[in-house]
Amino acid sequence: MAAPCSAQSPIPEALNSRDLQTLVDLLEFATATYADRPAYTSLGRCLSYRELDQLSAAFACYLQQETDLQPGDRIAIQLPNIIQYPIVLFGALRAGLVVVNTNPLYTADEMLHQFKDSGAVALVILKSMAYQVEGIFSQTHLRHLVLTQVGDLHGFLKRTLINGAVKYLKHMQPAYDLPQAVELRDCLNRHCGSQPSPVTLQHQDMAVLQYTGGTTGVAKGAVLNHANLLANILQVQKALESAANHWPDTVMSPLPLYHIYAFTCSQLVLLQGGHNVLIPNPRDLSSLLKVLGQHQVTSFLGLNTLFVGLCNQPEFAGLDFSRLVLTISGGMALTHKAAQQWQAITGCQIVEGYGLSEASPVVSLNPPDAPRIGSIGKALPYTEWHLLGHDGQPVSSGDAGMLCIKGPQVMSGYWQQPQATEDAFTADGFLITGDIGRCDEDGYLHLLDRAKDLIIVSGFNVYPSEVEDVVASHPDVLECAVVGMPDETCGEVVRLCVVSKNPALDAAALTKWCRAKLAAYKVPKQVDFFDDLPKTPVGKVLRRALRAT
Structure with missing residues (x-):
């Protein structure tokens, strides 16, 4: 499909009725429109849209007034799914910084590689991980270090209990010596009620440096600009038009926000005025089941291993799924058995999609009103794809070929890796995904596997x-x-x-x-x-x- 865009932005005009150009525009629209609604909940702490606006503004003020950081500098965020994450994310973006999403489970060596490769000069990290930073800090470009604890944004009593349990009962906060570090809570308190100086951002400015999962080798940084991410949010919104209109009311995504799948979906929920229920440790199924029991979830985002794990928990079948209208699967192939088990228990079909970090990430999605198990669906609006054979030519109808894609959500390239960037695209500008697919007569794509597998x-x-x-x-x-x-x-x-x-x-x-x-x-x-x-x-x-x- 052709993609008519305005002269100012590569985002198709038909998708962008509000003329949003950056993720900061999205935040400003959402917080102004849905101020009193819940935006994020984690560990029982609910953050409203109004609070998200105020606290992210406070963090942006700290960055502008107490550091030497300039627009375009990279800031690494190494946090689990706690409400500090969106506050820091949007605060950094409002200050014009580039976010480097970092896995909070990384070892010191993995952290060192990503910090050095990205050139990150600031880091926000849990105190539980601070001891890892101590040993590598001098080998990086880091100048600013902000620490937080899991319970920092709860009330006094709960904050004391949560943080105390982490440090003294679970012994999850090893000692560290980082005199240059500051406390996120103090930074926010000092600038509460202040507004940051406006930063002029363009749609082509880099917003996120998203490192690939590294399942096939050393992770590379995909350069995603504001237009890439915003376009993908709007594309998915359009693709979900046939879903029930209250799908965003309460969305549970037991996937880490540092991963591009959950990252982009959470922004889509904000655009719709929805409520993101965050799970700090998705692998703790007992805790996940407890939180599921506390919310009448309208949408659930997951992947095959999570669906299998939940369906094999006896308590799962006893939960109330009466309001669940949308379940989305991505990240890996969905098996027929997992899809059937999930539908049998919840009464909700799984809608499978497909994406990759280099595409912000979503490329295709099954229509919610006509999903086909075993298919990754149809291309998102304004997304083109080719299936190419070993000779680089399109394969015959129904045959398998290398999936190559083009669209406004596709990255500009890999960070400081011109050869890898050149190798990732065809001569006519299609991203080579490395995945093998086959298209059926109705336009549904069936992903067969990774070419390397x-x-x-x-x-x-x-x-x-x-x-x-x-x-x-x-x-x-x-x-x-x-x-x-x-x-x-x-x-x-x-x-x-x-x-x-x-x-x-x-x-x-x-x-x-x-x-x-x-x-x-x-x-x-x-x-x-x-x-x-x-x-x-x-x-x-x-x-x-x-x-x-």
């Missing part, structure tokens, strides 16, 4: 996700992953890695199950059982780690 058995292509979908349908399988294994005769063979719910399940039973449903060359030749599969902090299975075992 493709297994070639005696010249035949085996897509891991196809085998995983079959294995996952076995009643005794909790989760699984498929990787290639070198073989002298066939070049590669299929290796299956399984987490079972039944200790009696063996390799022979799974092989028999696969033989009944798959061509012979796709049947696993080796089956290994695991207590848990290695995953990224977001929950994606790390096939790279499995290949090394």
